Amino acid sequence: MARGELMKKLLASYGRDEEFRAVAEQIIDEEEKKNNRVLARSLRKTLETGPSPSRPSGPKGLAPLIPFPDAAADFIERVEPTHARNDIVLGATNVRVLLGLIKEYRRADDIRRHGLKVRSKLLFCGPPGCGKTLCAEIFAAELGLPLFLVKLDRLISSYLGETAGNVRKIFEFARKQPCVLFFDEFDALARSREDSSEHNELRRVVNSLLLFIDNIRPKGFLIAATNLDRSLDPAIWRRFDEVVWFDKPSKSMIGRFLRLKFKNVSVAFDPLRHASALDGYSYAEIERVCIQAIKSMIVERRKQVLERDFNRALEDEVRRRAGQSRLAPPS
Structure with a gap:
């Protein structure tokens, strides 16, 4: 040009x-x-x-972007953060771990000068809907790093021999580009080689994956998330510098989350009175209840969310859960 x-x-x-x-x-x-x-x-x-033309919430600004490689373009998707740190509720332990990782990243040069490694490979474990993906997004935004989501459906090729090569392209990208590279449903790629139902070629993919994780020193972070931590190959665990556990929220965390979800709308009741009824629910399930209650207010052209809106939304979630439990395989 x-x-x-x-x-x-x-x-x-x-x-x-x-x-x-x-x-x-x-x-x-x-x-x-x-x-x-x-x-x-x-x-x-x-x-x-130099300074970025526009700066995210993270104090270091955006990381420089390298030209997007054709080799990895089919398997990686850039995700623009839409949430900030105030949009998530985490336990004290996870807050401490994640803040420690951010501080380490910002002092990486000092740490390396002392001959020490910077933690950069993270494994997020926990049931669905408990904040793993949202946390990865906010973590990237706080660091000022672009977030790239690995598209596993395309990565795991129907031609099994190509999968390891596809994984190599992604790790080569992460080696050059300062970013947060996020593998969701990581168990689909890193399933235990001891599982007799798995194809020999998939076991070879796991062998390659172990080598790639061992050898990579990402300029940002590699984050893998799984709902099925027991399905992971045993050798995977020691390849990660840190494991972060995401559990279903406690009653106090449910209360904080309810305040967060209703902070911008007028309510005619105290949502915190319902925290006990939501015990054992995931954040995704609680959010669905809150959103449905707010939508009822909008549909009926009212200015306040009523307690009956919340109760009906909760009844729908209970019904949905009951249906899902019937579909679950017997233990």
Whole structure:
């Protein structure tokens, strides 16, 4: 592309961080092709160390984006954060662990100068709907790192011999790009090799996966999440620097979550009185109850959520749970 057109694109994209950086990278690539290496190096250094045109909630700003590789494009999706730290309720232990990881990342150079490793490979475990994916999103935003979701349905190829190669492409991307690379439903890829029902080729995929996790030193974080931690291959566990457990919320955490969900609407009752009735529910289930109660107010053109709205929404969730329990396999 002509230099003038690139400059116009650069100015037009100012304030949209990802587009701005992508065009800036194109300009730097053009200078490198012209053998203007001193200028290219200077531009790249300015791009990576200068302030971002727009800054997220994290104090370090956005990490520089490398050109998205064609090799990994089919298997990775960029996810734009839509939540902030106040949108999640975590237990004290998880808050302490995650804050410690953020502090470590920000002092990574100092830690490495002392010959120590920075924790960068995390395993999130716990039942569905308890905040693993949301936590990964907020964690990335706090660090100022882009979040990339691994599309497992495409990664696990119908041609089994290609799966290990697909995994290699993703890990190569994470080695170069400062980011949070998020594997959801990780058990689909890292299932125990002792499982007699698994195909030999899938066992070879696990062997490759173990090597990739061992060898990678991501510039950001690798996060794997699973609802089925007992299905993971035993050798997987020691490959991760930290394991974070997500449990169903306690009564006090349910209360905090209810306050969070109703903070922007007027209610004619105290939602916290219902915290005991929600014991044993996941955050996703409680959120569904709250949203349904708010929608009832909107549909009936009222200005307040009534207690009957909440009770009916809770009854629907109880009915839904009962139906799911009938579908569950016998223990």
